[in-house]
Amino acid sequence: MADRPVHEHIKDLSNSLVILSDKVLKNFTASLQALLRPAESLGEDIRLADGEIDASEVRLEEQCLIFLALQQPVARDLRTIITILKINTDLERIGDLAVHIYERIPEIKPGFLDHFQFEKMGELAKEMVQKSIQAFVNRDRQLAEEVCDMDEQLDTMHRLVFKKVSVELKGAVEDTNQYIVAMSISRYIERIGDHATRIAREVIYLVTGEIARHTEGSFEKLIQSLKD
Numbered sequence: 364m365a366d367r368p369v370h371e372h373i374k375d376l377s378n379s380l381v382i383l384s385d386k387v388l389k390n391f392t393a394s395l396q397a398l399l400r401p402a403e404s405l406g407e408d409i410r411l412a413d414g415e416i417d418a419s420e421v422r423l424e425e426q427c428l429i430f431l432a433l434q435q436p437v438a439r440d441l442r443t444i445i446t447i448l449k450i451n452t453d454l455e456r457i458g459d460l461a462v463h464i465y466e467r468i469p470e471i472k473p474g475f476l477d478h479f480q481f482e483k484m485g486e487l488a489k490e491m492v493q494k495s496i497q498a499f500v501n502r503d504r505q506l507a508e509e510v511c512d513m514d515e516q517l518d519t520m521h522r523l524v525f526k527k528v529s530v531e532l533k534g535a536v537e538d539t540n541q542y543i544v545a546m547s548i549s550r551y552i553e554r555i556g557d558h559a560t561r562i563a564r565e566v567i568y569l570v571t572g573e574i575a576r577h578t579e580g581s582f583e584k585l586i587q588s589l590k591d
Contacts, residue, residue: 372430373443380447383419384496386412387454391461395485397468413462420455424448446569450499453558457492460551470544479545484520484552491559498566510563514556521553
């Protein structure tokens with residue numbers, strides 16, 4: 364490792380991160396497809412892909428740590444490795460949430476989810492992840508900020524689901540669990556958007572050196588970010 368220029372090692376690590384993001388997005392797409400068209404059997408593929416995502420995340424983390432130990436980078440190179448490590452973790456968690464979505468599908472009656480806008484929510488969350496990774500590749504602060512702005516739109520959609528579920532539960536007798544599952548799925552998609560936003564904020568940190576998440580708001584949000 365020491366014989367190669369530092370920038371080549373960083374390029375390799377960045378490429379590994381992009382490959383991981385592709386795997387995560389494909390699995391998220393598969394979970395949404397299964398959610399919207401449950402007749403299609405995708406469970407085994409989704410679980411196998413999640414295992415590959417977990418292994419890739421661990422491998423990339425190990426490579427980054429070895430690089431830090433042997434190269435001892437400073438300034439911008441150090442920032443890049445820190446950013447890759449953080450994005451790596453967010454991608455793995457997005458992969459986990461995709462599996463959580465799939466795992467709730469057997470609890471849903473056919474047609475029940477037609478009451479909600481999960482297809483639009485899922486597509487928006489996917490777009491946020493795609494753009495956040497694109498922002499990393501291109502070191503594009505403006506695109507990263509666009510992702511942060513999109514998060515409010517996804518949050519609004521999640522709040523609408525919550526309101527609908529709250530209203531419907533007041534009159535529901537047989538479908539109580541169905542509404543609870545719908546709320547869980549909405550929360551999973553919303554959290555994927557949160558992770559995409561965190562990736563975007565790490566890109567802003569990479570480009571500017573500013574730790575954007577510190578401007579997010581309350582102490583409670585910071586505590587929640589550590590729990591997620």
